[in-house]
Amino acid sequence: MKRFSFLALLLLIGILIVGCSSNKQSNSNGNETAQPKPQETEKPEENNNDGKLSGEITVWAHPFTEDQTVEGKMWDEVISSFEEETGVKVNFEQIPWANRDQKILTALAANNGPDVFYAIPDQMPQYADVGMLLELDSYIGDLDLEDFVDTALVSTTWKDKLYGLPILQEAYTLIYNVDIVKAIGGDPEKLPETWEEFEAWAQKAKDKGYYAMNFGGGGSMNSTLYPFIWQAGGDVVNDKNEVLINNEKSLEAWEMVDKMYKNGWIPEDSISALEQNALWDGGKILAVQGSGSTITNMLKNDQFEFVIAPPLTKEKQATYGTTGMFVAPSNTDNPAAAAEFIKVMTNTENQKRFNTVTQYIPTRESAKDIFDDEAYLKQLATYTQYALPGVIHPTGRTIMPFIQAELQAMMEGQKTAKEAADAAAEAIQKELNK
Numbered sequence: 228m229k230r231f232s233f234l235a236l237l238l239l240i241g242i243l244i245v246g247c248s249s250n251k252q253s254n255s256n257g258n259e260t261a262q263p264k265p266q267e268t269e270k271p272e273e274n275n276n277d278g279k280l281s282g283e284i285t286v287w288a289h290p291f292t293e294d295q296t297v298e299g300k301m302w303d304e305v306i307s308s309f310e311e312e313t314g315v316k317v318n319f320e321q322i323p324w325a326n327r328d329q330k331i332l333t334a335l336a337a338n339n340g341p342d343v344f345y346a347i348p349d350q351m352p353q354y355a356d357v358g359m360l361l362e363l364d365s366y367i368g369d370l371d372l373e374d375f376v377d378t379a380l381v382s383t384t385w386k387d388k389l390y391g392l393p394i395l396q397e398a399y400t401l402i403y404n405v406d407i408v409k410a411i412g413g414d415p416e417k418l419p420e421t422w423e424e425f426e427a428w429a430q431k432a433k434d435k436g437y438y439a440m441n442f443g444g445g446g447s448m449n450s451t452l453y454p455f456i457w458q459a460g461g462d463v464v465n466d467k468n469e470v471l472i473n474n475e476k477s478l479e480a481w482e483m484v485d486k487m488y489k490n491g492w493i494p495e496d497s498i499s500a501l502e503q504n505a506l507w508d509g510g511k512i513l514a515v516q517g518s519g520s521t522i523t524n525m526l527k528n529d530q531f532e533f534v535i536a537p538p539l540t541k542e543k544q545a546t547y548g549t550t551g552m553f554v555a556p557s558n559t560d561n562p563a564a565a566a567e568f569i570k571v572m573t574n575t576e577n578q579k580r581f582n583t584v585t586q587y588i589p590t591r592e593s594a595k596d597i598f599d600d601e602a603y604l605k606q607l608a609t610y611t612q613y614a615l616p617g618v619i620h621p622t623g624r625t626i627m628p629f630i631q632a633e634l635q636a637m638m639e640g641q642k643t644a645k646e647a648a649d650a651a652a653e654a655i656q657k658e659l660n661k
Contacts, residue, residue: 286344290321313564315568382552395585397611398613401419402516411513429492441497441503468659472630484637510531633650
């Protein structure tokens with residue numbers, strides 16, 4: 228492998244203090260801290276491949292299911308097919324979710340890391356911004372990107388350059404308890420679509436002794452504040468380092484959360500709660516913000532009838548949903564083969580193989596028919612077009628605790644919505660100025 232510059236190595240080692248643990252049940256976007264400061268690094272060598280692939284590559288991925296026999300068979304099929312078609316030998320290694328940043332960066336810094344590895348949205352911009360990832364634009368050729376869901380490509384692109392191809396998505400949306408819908412006089416076949424409609428139902432639920440929805444203020448902002456910001460037409464920070472979390476549109480999201488808490492539409496512990504499953508399972512909440520795993524658990528436990536609603540809209544329809552992708556480091560010895568594996572791994576056939584086993588949503592429209600016989604997941608799969616993968620910025624992890632602290636201060640009554648939003652913006656700006 229080619230060596231990174233000394234400066235790049237120092238920056239990468241700085242990321243090693245990020246404690247990043249995740250699994251299938253998490254949204255893969257925790258409140259981790261510590262980001263590398265954007266710097267220039269050595270450019271990867273140009274691709275001089277004559278079109279013929281050769282040699283070998285090492286691929287790292289994580290366990291995505293509890294059934295490693297079935298998952299292992301899937302990987303065997305993908306890899307053997309790729310090896311047969313290209314003549315490239317693939318060395319596959321499964322690494323744990325816990326401490327994945329440390330393992331990947333330590334290995335790459337020592338020049339014995341993978342040629343392809345699995346990444347999530349808050350890793351990609353960190354790595355790309357310090358020159359760690361291979362730019363794929365010159366390697367993908369005539370690959371049809373039109374088949375990919377647009378929101379899935381958001382998380383693989385940084386400053387107009389493509390650094391990965393997506394293999395899976397999630398989409399979070401409100402799942403309603405049908406018994407409570409009927410108890411408040413609602414129609415399970417005509418669920419709220421706008422903030423205004425949801426607020427009307429929320430007050431009816433409160434009047435009947437129920438909470439309107441769950442709100443885990445102690446967890447990730449991806450499933451609490453951020454969706455409201457996007458629905459209002461706002462944003463947190465963009466790739467031009469413009470802080471937008473306190474602009475006129477984003478402020479509406481802060482005001483919405485403040486209203487929900489003060490009106491008792493969300494539980495009392497919403498300031499610091501990580502989850503409120505007991506209230507949902509006990510039939511005390513009208514709707515829960517959930518994804519595919521929520522639906523799977525509901526079907527498995529058969530507790531009560533439920534229906535899925537489309538993501539809410541104010542100015543725009545939006546929600547949160549992580550994206551998983553495969554990327555290649557810029558110091559790979561075999562960039563052409565690495566890029567080809569990423570292309571093949573994310574084609575329609577392999578997306579069907581992978582997501583049939585893992586039960587995530589394919590990022591290619593042509594692969595979504597794997598859920599044709601599963602009504603709930605088929606419906607959920609149509610919502611990935613609205614699912615944003617979080618804050619795509621190198622500081623995405625670092626700034627989340629600042630935002631969370633201000634949101635909690637607002638909910639506790641210490642600050643107004645505007646004061647909290649302005650304070651969050653000031654903290655983000657200070658981080659960008661470092």
